[in-house]
Amino acid sequence: MSKISRRKLITTGLTAAAGVAGLGVAAGLAQKYGLIPPDHSGIWGLGETLTYASQRLLTRHSLAREFPRSQISKPPFPNEIEPPTEEFKRLQAGRFADWRLSVNGMVARPATFSIDQLKSYPSHSQITMLQCEEGWSYIAEWIGVPLSHVLNVVGVLPQARYVAYFSIEPDTWESIDMADALHPQTFLTYGMNGGELPVAHGGPLRLRLPRQVGYKSVKFITHLTVTDSMKGFGKGLGSAAPEFGYAWYAGI
Amino acid sequence: MISHPRFYWGETGNDLTPTLFKLPIPASRHLVPTGYGYVLPDQNGWSRYLHFQAAWVVILTGLLYAIFGFLTGHFRKNLLPGNADLSWRALTKAIAGHLRFERPTEAEAWSYNLIQRLAYLFVIFVLFPLVIWTGLAMSPAFVSAFPATVNVLGGQQSARTLHFFVSLALVLFVLVHIGMVWFAGFRSRVWAMITGRVSRPMERI
Numbered sequence: 001m002s003k004i005s006r007r008k009l010i011t012t013g014l015t016a017a018a019g020v021a022g023l024g025v026a027a028g029l030a031q032k033y034g035l036i037p038p039d040h041s042g043i044w045g046l047g048e049t050l051t052y053a054s055q056r057l058l059t060r061h062s063l064a065r066e067f068p069r070s071q072i073s074k075p076p077f078p079n080e081i082e083p084p085t086e087e088f089k090r091l092q093a094g095r096f097a098d099w100r101l102s103v104n105g106m107v108a109r110p111a112t113f114s115i116d117q118l119k120s121y122p123s124h125s126q127i128t129m130l131q132c133e134e135g136w137s138y139i140a141e142w143i144g145v146p147l148s149h150v151l152n153v154v155g156v157l158p159q160a161r162y163v164a165y166f167s168i169e170p171d172t173w174e175s176i177d178m179a180d181a182l183h184p185q186t187f188l189t190y191g192m193n194g195g196e197l198p199v200a201h202g203g204p205l206r207l208r209l210p211r212q213v214g215y216k217s218v219k220f221i222t223h224l225t226v227t228d229s230m231k232g233f234g235k236g237l238g239s240a241a242p243e244f245g246y247a248w249y250a251g252i
Numbered sequence: 253m254i255s256h257p258r259f260y261w262g263e264t265g266n267d268l269t270p271t272l273f274k275l276p277i278p279a280s281r282h283l284v285p286t287g288y289g290y291v292l293p294d295q296n297g298w299s300r301y302l303h304f305q306a307a308w309v310v311i312l313t314g315l316l317y318a319i320f321g322f323l324t325g326h327f328r329k330n331l332l333p334g335n336a337d338l339s340w341r342a343l344t345k346a347i348a349g350h351l352r353f354e355r356p357t358e359a360e361a362w363s364y365n366l367i368q369r370l371a372y373l374f375v376i377f378v379l380f381p382l383v384i385w386t387g388l389a390m391s392p393a394f395v396s397a398f399p400a401t402v403n404v405l406g407g408q409q410s411a412r413t414l415h416f417f418v419s420l421a422l423v424l425f426v427l428v429h430i431g432m433v434w435f436a437g438f439r440s441r442v443w444a445m446i447t448g449r450v451s452r453p454m455e456r457i
Contacts, residue, residue, distance in 0.1 A: 047304045058394070064392060065396065065399050065403075077267060131392060134296070137409065244297060245298055251391060251394070
């Protein structure tokens, strides 16, 4: 009896040690390959990390579904927006000629762009679905410049891991990893369905990210920062969303 | 669901498009036309975190269960009905007996009856795979890598509607399952489920 229980004890101990070591190695590898989201702490951290890591491995280069023009939703559903700030009203009165996008952080050449400058770069369009975490959705044509083009203009440094993006609306900011930032369908969007991007949809400039749900496609973008860590931003959870109880990674 | 208690078929749907059906409940967003004059508090953040954490528990424990079920012959031995049981006569007899609330005999109580076997097989091999599939088909990231998973369902909103009905079926199964466990003797049955042994005589069977 004592023999069996000793053997059992040893096997159980070895299994537990191997398990802990295995988890440690897995965590180290995940950290090395950028598979740990900034909001990995807390009771929901394990589920979030598993979701982000597995989707990042499966979808690093995959393209969001695109639709034929006939499937564009008429009209696109405008979600409610906060009342515009005084600064926004002033810029809108000037037809957004003075709207500026500033880009800094881990870049070789920090720069500021007007909407016209962004429009001077090769224009791309995509007919993709915007789906809200609440459950509703619509399909629209989004016209803009791929974020990767602007990042190439400013020259991203090799240690960069995230791009944080900020709205003119207070406390509205998000971030994405470099896989999403350099993804060909991640746009700085200034047009929709053949025309200007309406204010109701985030005009004059919206970051469009079709592989994540709608709240990551932040409206009224004025500022981008390239960084190697989200620790210094807000509460260090990666974006404003986790501070309100929502996940940083929203590929769902 | 509470933030948008409207369901659609096809790729897209929102407050401006016709619905397949609406749940007669208030919403947690005031843009949704529900007919109620008030909105419920927003619970989307923590409930979604909980949902996906629970989904991982279902997938990981479900995988273990399926692997061991096949390796040990559990599915073949205990769940696959015998050939003799698969006639209409046997099936209608079993259903009629069930509806009359007939107690199983001592011999029958030691294995799953035909209706249990069919219900468990349906839950394990139809409902759970379907709920995981329809859930993944709603993910814009997942379907970017595997677009067929949503296209064959008829679109992202179709996947959401199907996910709703399959999850309802699972909830219904859980309720009936717990009801039957209660009916058969809650303590002894739960003890048997956890330990795999029947250590006391089957009470109330």
